[in-house]
Amino acid sequence: MRRSATSVFLRRNALGLLGLTILVIVALAAIFAPWVAPYGPAKIDLMARLAPPAWIDGGSLKHLLGTDNLGRDILSRVIYGAQISLSVGAGAVVIGALIGSFIGLLSGYFGGIVDAALSFLVNVQLAFPFTLLAIFLLSTFGGGFTSVVVVVALATWVNYARVVRGQVMSVKNQEYVEAAKSVGVPTDRILRRYILPNAFSSIIVVASFSMAQAILTEAALSFLGVGIGSATPSWGTMLNDGRSYLQNAWWMTAMPGVATALTVLAGNLCGDWLQDRIDPRLRK
Amino acid sequence: MSAPPIIKAMGLTVEFRGRRSLFKPESVVQAVSNVDLTIEQGETLAVVGESGCGKSTLGRALLRSTPIAHGRVEFKGRDITRLSGRALRDARSQFQMIFQDPYASLNPKMSIYETLAEPLLVHGATDRASIRPQVLDMLSAAGLDPSFAERYPHEFSGGQRQRVAIARAAILRPDFIVCDEPLSALDVSLQLQILKLFTALKQQFSLTYLFISHDLARVFGFADRIAVMYLGKIVEIGTAADLYRAPAHPYTRALIAAAPSPNPHRDIPPAAATLRGDIPSPANPPKGCRFHTRCPQVMDVCKTREPTMSDLGNGQRAACHLLTQPPMAG
């Protein structure tokens, strides 16, 4: 009846650890892409255009996941594509977390008019069709890495703002905050030392969900042709490239699609796992 | 000639506003209603009452932790009713508060050392080297091992956490500490320990306490004076000895009768002293004497006129019509 602590730990955390493992593998592949990828992302092999994956008739071990219409190695492009997807994701998470947490913090702590104004902003953002906004912004200010990161961050800051606001509203009524006030701790110090540290765990949870959302958003923007220019492969661009070849070269679409789906799933698994671990009601 | 009292409250009233909605006019609850109170240097005044009597709100109002609607509060002869901002924060080094729930009153992300150093830092301790010995000294004064300093609140039991909270309140050497039900979250065997700690610290640092409690039996021996509150008003105040020997207000008598005693041979309290029914909502207190709906000795006058405080000598005062117009015989 008694199980070892390790097996209990593994059983309870299996899905979360799986998600974490996938994310780590993707991140390592992205960082070490020049060493891991068999070819450069733009290396053209005109002799092997539209080669199918290795396990299908006509495929070869030279191109494990096949090639695209210009004979570029899909495996290599997926690996390099991870660089773009993950860095857009990470950049958007950082910017979104900073903006959203700050707004949530102010809104939750001060309440009243501040809260009403900021909550209105959140609702406007939620009501606005995001794709439309993104296309408008990117076509006005031009694509490129920074613009895409900022636009994707715009899609996610609301998540932080809402969660942090709720968390702050419950933390600010804790007795230790009242105790700090009655000792004479000034407001900015209360926010920094008492409120934020106790709301931080929920920011981490939102961040892992938002990472997944950001990767998906970047893919969608690139697919729509308003993402980062086509020279740098991103999973979204690859999906877009493959669109016209769906009939005779499905792998051009399937491979970046699977990579996107796996990474997003991994991010969500991590988020779920962190949420369960951090929520004290579930932990006890 | 003599030093001014630590706390002097006159006509103190605290109001809470209920949420106003489309169909409901705004409701105003007087949590504390027109309270006069004086606390002398070095004494322990216990404020006793049941839920909704306003005892915690009174304590917070004296420390300016909740807005005061009417009346004024003087701290050592200085009017602090209108202090705000920096002046209020500075004054806060001289009066402190200890909370009910030691599991909620310590920041889980701050070590014990950081928790105790915080008041010193906030009140301008410039010499960082002097902070450490002060914190460690305070820990031992509160009956905690100085080696606990680097640990975090979750590693401690309720009793130990309450000691930390007490140390935090005492580290600035304040004149006055409001203790808001500091025992009620603790196990019986720890309550007396903490009460003894309060006594020891009071002597060591010459403190003055306002001790809020629902447990009359617990504070009888510990407090110098006791104020009994009911629905926002002080109904009786006097020395602990007088209140025990000769309680004047029927509510005080009822509280004494209701307090369980571990002595099975103690006389069963007379039925006349026991109360019926529940406490009315403070949002809608009864007219006249607020206690008349539950009073075993209620008279007609109680339902219409609010009683005033009668002086019974030796500082004992009570607000009851029985003291001014005894019931007719027969």
Add this chain to the structure above:
Amino acid sequence: MSDAVLSVEGLSVDFAVGGSIIHAVRDVSLSVAQGEVLGLVGESGSGKSVTMLSVVRLLDARRTAITARAMSVDGHSILDLRPRALEDVRGPVVSYIFQDPLTALNPLLTVGRQISEGMRRHKGLSRTAARARALDLLRRVGIPAPELRINQLPHQLSGGMRQRVMIAMALAVEPKLLIADEPTTALDVTVQAEIVRLVQSIQREQGMAMVWVTHDLALLARLADRVVVMYAGRIVEDALAEALYDAPAHPYTAGLLASTSRIDDPFSEQEPIPGAPPDPRVVHPGCSFAPRCSRAQARCQGEVPALEIKADGRRVACFYPLTGSQT
């Protein structure tokens, strides 16, 4: 022992919390006779509530392991009952009153529905008969205007009223055994006094057996016939109330009694128990109270004292108990 309404022998309860096992109750044996009021007293973590919750099998079965040599209520062995059969025991045989009536009542059903439910299920009463009886019970537990209250929802009642409703629910099925688990802890003292009087008078009238679980020794002084004191999962003393209050035998009972708030004794003479209750995750080889006990000797550190029956029928688990002269 044959007339015992509740009989528990060698009960142990283990919880799995996180990765560790907590021995919440260890080798507890007790019995309650017909018409008897047993006070079960202890501090948080003493295992008093867990003991009684195991009697009605209301603990989460996936995380707890209950073992006992024997456990029966009114002759029904409850160790190996199936869930369906347990439901027939809970209610008509044993009823439970919880500390927090707000969480124990269904917020979406009227007071009347909740009281009637048990009577309709266990006594086969019709809807109207059950309602009439519910009204009667509400009146009996001292609820003013019961005709109005019967149609109200739990949140429309005050804390004291809710606890009265809980009591009415528990009494509706006329149980043989009533377990009251800190039912007055959340209430104000004057309301507590009234509830205690109410339950006591009903208990005497119906002659049912009752277990009153509490942390407050003072509350039991005039309520219980017999008092069982628990510490760190074990029974340390079991004695008739009068004997226990006059001359506690276990040092912990004596310390708890001295720590209990009392109006009559001078504060300076009240002596607290030093230290704090033990961490339930740490298994102590000897007597769990030894680290806080002024009478502890070397033997207490290494050996767990057995609960022995003394000449006067009192049970004490201590190698060096206090005798009458030493109180």
